Amino acid sequence: MKLVVGLSGGSGIIYGVRFLEVLRELGVESHLIFTAAAKKTLVLETDYTVSQVESLATRVYGVGDIAAPPSSGSFKTDGMVVIPCSMKTLAGIASGYSDNLLLRAADVTLKERRPLILVLRETPLNIIHIQNMLRAAQAGAVIAPAMPAFYHRPKTIEDLLNHQVGKVLDLLGVEHNLFERWKGAKQ
Ligand SMILES: Cc1cc2nc3c(=O)[nH]c(=O)nc-3n(C[C@H](O)[C@H](O)[C@H](O)COP(=O)(O)O)c2cc1C
Secondary structure (H helix, E strand, O other): OEEEEEEOOOOOHHHHHHHHHHHHHHOOEEEEEEOHHHHHHHHHHOOOOHHHHHOOOOEEEOOOOOOOHHHOOOOOOOOEEEEEEOHHHHHHHHHOOOOOHHHHHHHHHHHOOOOEEEEEOOOOOOHHHHHHHHHHHHOOOEEOOOOOOOOOOOOOHHHHHHHHHHHHHHHHOOOOOOOOOOOOOOO
């Protein structure tokens, strides 16, 4: 399996780091596009360096490298995940304004009818955010916000990250054991 992974400047860059770690553990090829704002949130929100995160990916492309392979539909992939997805990147995707490689790769993913999963992060939402989500969903994107669940009784931040990452893998049909599935209420 081969995925394009976009990291953009929403809070929760740690979701993207965990996603890349899991893809590596599962042997899934990851083609990483890291925005400038995502690099900033990485430094502000975590103790990881940009090069540590980049080393988790199979290949890394500059966000300004508009001629890189993911900018073409002829570069075959099994889909793309933007994790986290900022409201600005959502706006670019929803309007088809592909002025960087991440936005172009998302546009290509939609036009080729491949899965595009957007792990959005913002609260509260204004009407522009909500309208952009609707437009992206109508174009075929899956809106999968970073929205922690508690039915699996998380004890650590890693439990919360694994749940979100596992939900994204479920959408892509990738098997994993990142969280315990709901089996109904215990007696
Ligand atoms: C620490 C930090 C946290 C941020 N959190 C969010 C957020 O949760 N959601 C969001 O849409 N933008 C957030 N932003 C703003 C985006 O980073 C900003 O809009 C940026 O231009 C997004 O660019 P990109 O989509 O190209 O990465 C945050 C910025 C910083 C510095």
